[in-house]
Amino acid sequence: MDEFEQELRQxxxxxxxxxxxxxxxxxxxxxxRQTRHRHTHIQLWQxxxxxxxxxxxxxxxxxxxxxxxxxRRQGEAARQQVLTALRIxxxxxxxxxxxxxxxxxxxxx
Amino acid sequence: MAHDWQPDFEQLVDxxxxxxxxxxxxxxGDRGLAEEIAQDVFLELDKHLAKIESPDHACFWLRRVTMSxxxxxxxxxxxxxxxxxxxxxxxxxxxxxxxxxxxxxxLEALLATLPEAQRAALVLRYQEDLTPEEIAxxxxxxxxxxxxxxxxxxxxxxxxxxxHLQEYIRNKKEYIRxx
Numbered sequence: 566m567d568e569f570e571q572e573l574r575q576x577x578x579x580x581x582x583x584x585x586x587x588x589x590x591x592x593x594x595x596x597x598r599q600t601r602h603r604h605t606h607i608q609l610w611q612x613x614x615x616x617x618x619x620x621x622x623x624x625x626x627x628x629x630x631x632x633x634x635x636x637r638r639q640g641e642a643a644r645q646q647v648l649t650a651l652r653i654x655x656x657x658x659x660x661x662x663x664x665x666x667x668x669x670x671x672x673x674x
Numbered sequence: 675m676a677h678d679w680q681p682d683f684e685q686l687v688d689x690x691x692x693x694x695x696x697x698x699x700x701x702x703g704d705r706g707l708a709e710e711i712a713q714d715v716f717l718e719l720d721k722h723l724a725k726i727e728s729p730d731h732a733c734f735w736l737r738r739v740t741m742s743x744x745x746x747x748x749x750x751x752x753x754x755x756x757x758x759x760x761x762x763x764x765x766x767x768x769x770x771x772x773x774x775x776x777x778x779x780x781l782e783a784l785l786a787t788l789p790e791a792q793r794a795a796l797v798l799r800y801q802e803d804l805t806p807e808e809i810a811x812x813x814x815x816x817x818x819x820x821x822x823x824x825x826x827x828x829x830x831x832x833x834x835x836x837x838h839l840q841e842y843i844r845n846k847k848e849y850i851r852x853x
Contacts, residue, residue, distance in 0.1 A: 569832055569839070570800070576778030577785075577801040582695035583709055587687055590713045594683075594720055 681726050687716055690733065693802070694740050700797045701744035703786045707751075711743045737802065737812050741794055748790060780838045784831055792827030795820055 694715050698708035718739060719726070726732045785793055798809045806824060810817040 569835070570828075572777055573781060573796070573800040573828075573831070574803075576781040577700070577797065579692045579696040579801060580699060582691040582712065583705075586691055586695060586709055586712055589709075590687060590716050591684075593713060594717060597717065597720075 679728050681723050681732060683716075683720055683723060686719065686732055686736075689729075690736050691716075693733075694736055696801060697737065697740045697797060698744050698747075700782070700785060700801065701741070701790075701793060702747055702751075707747055708744075711740065711747055715739050715743055734812065737798070738814075741798075741813060745790065745794075777835075777838060781831065781835055784834045787834065788827055788830055792823045792830065795823035796827045796831070799824055 691712065694712045695708055698711040698715075699705060702708055702711065715736060719732070719736065722735075726735060785796065788796070794813060795809055798804045798812060799806075804812065806817055806820045809815075809824075810820045813820065
């Protein structure tokens with residue numbers, strides 16, 4: 566290393582930082598942390614609200630599906646009852662018809 | 675990977691604020707901007723504190739981020755280096771006479787006139803006493819490029835400083851003769 570480089574080394578010695586640097590830095594850091602904390606709080610509430618809305622939506626949808634299934638089941642049961650009643654009525658009418666036909670034949674004789 | 679060293683932010687600030695500030699100051703030539711950069715660098719360190727593994731890693735990280743932040747600031751401002759130096763002299767406070775040597779002060783002034791890449795290499799070499807390999811790692815550049823920047827920077831600085839060097843030697847000789 567020559568004399569010029571020695572001079573460079575002496576000239577480029579580290580300068581002391583301004584005394585205000587650390588104070589300002591710590592203030593900015595505290596402010597940032599507070600903002601981050603506040604944001605975390607807000608985010609927490611937002612997530613909670615979103616979760617509640619989601620739970621309500623899912624609950625509503627489940628309820629709707631259950632009710633729809635129940636209505637379908639009841640409708641099917643009613644249809645089966647009507648079909649059964651129609652079958653019974655048809656059977657009874659057939660019987661009545663047979664009896665009337667037998668009665669008519671007896672009278673003609 | 676887990677590491678035993680627990681970084682203390684305030685201690686890191688105390689230990690390295692002078693280094694960070696000096697690098698930013700020599701790179702930008704603006705005291706106010708250098709202080710701002712130093713604050714930003716330490717705030718970023720605070721954000722990444724969990725990833726810092728050792729005191730050496732902290733030092734390396736700080737140098738690297740300071741260099742990159744200074745380059746960003748210079749790119750944003752795009753102010754001619756001579757103007758920056760005028761501002762630097764106005765704001766920095768310490769008058770030239772009370773510095774260690776008038777030649778040193780002049781060398782520092784001439785540094786501000788060098789291209790950014792050469793200035794970065796010289797600051798890391800002569801302020802931080804890093805080897806070309808360490809400078810290459812800090813600046814994320816090939817070693818050959820760093821060596822080239824160092825050689826060219828040194829040559830340019832030497833050429834610019836020659837009249838001042840001659841005057842300095844002449845003054846020194848006269849002083850010795852007078853004593």
